[in-house]
Amino acid sequence: MMAGFSMASxxxxxxxxxxFFMVTSTFVFPTAIDVNLPQSxxxxxxxxxxxxxxxxxxxxFASYGGEEPQPMDNSTLVTFLKLATTQDPEAYIALYADESxxxxxxxxxxxxxxxxxxxxxxxxxxxxxxxxxxxxxTDPSDN
Numbered sequence: 808m809m810a811g812f813s814m815a816s817x818x819x820x821x822x823x824x825x826x827f828f829m830v831t832s833t834f835v836f837p838t839a840i841d842v843n844l845p846q847s848x849x850x851x852x853x854x855x856x857x858x859x860x861x862x863x864x865x866x867x868f869a870s871y872g873g874e875e876p877q878p879m880d881n882s883t884l885v886t887f888l889k890l891a892t893t894q895d896p897e898a899y900i901a902l903y904a905d906e907s908x909x910x911x912x913x914x915x916x917x918x919x920x921x922x923x924x925x926x927x928x929x930x931x932x933x934x935x936x937x938x939x940x941x942x943x944x945t946d947p948s949d950n
Contacts, residue, residue, distance in 0.1 A: 857888065858870050859901070861904040902916055913929070
């Protein structure tokens with residue numbers, strides 16, 4: 808009779824836990840609001856903590872951090888943004904507007920931010936490589 812303890816089953820449990828945590832930590836939860844962003848050749852690496860969404864029907868939603876976006880009107884949006892920026896006044900607020908939203912509606916939300924001294928950026932999706940303008944354009948009058 809041996810008085811030893813086998814660690815084989817314990818290592819199996821550890822590997823299963825490791826695999827479980829690796830798989831579940833990579834889940835990305837997309838936003839519940841379907842927003843078709845316009846394309847842009849310029850992108851920024853800013854990670855905003857607060858996001859404002861305008862869907863195709865011009866409805867406004869806002870969220871802070873990883874929270875679920877909540878429907879808002881203009882007056883509640885102002886108080887929400889002020890409250891969200893009190894924790895970090897240097898933070899940026901990202902505006903995700905569907906490309907079918909009228910330009911005036913986007914400017915209305917940007918004006919709310921400007922009137923309250925908030926830093927807002929307009930989110931876009933990257934443009935395809937063929938849509939990026941060429942930087943080496945020759946003048947036809949040189950020929």
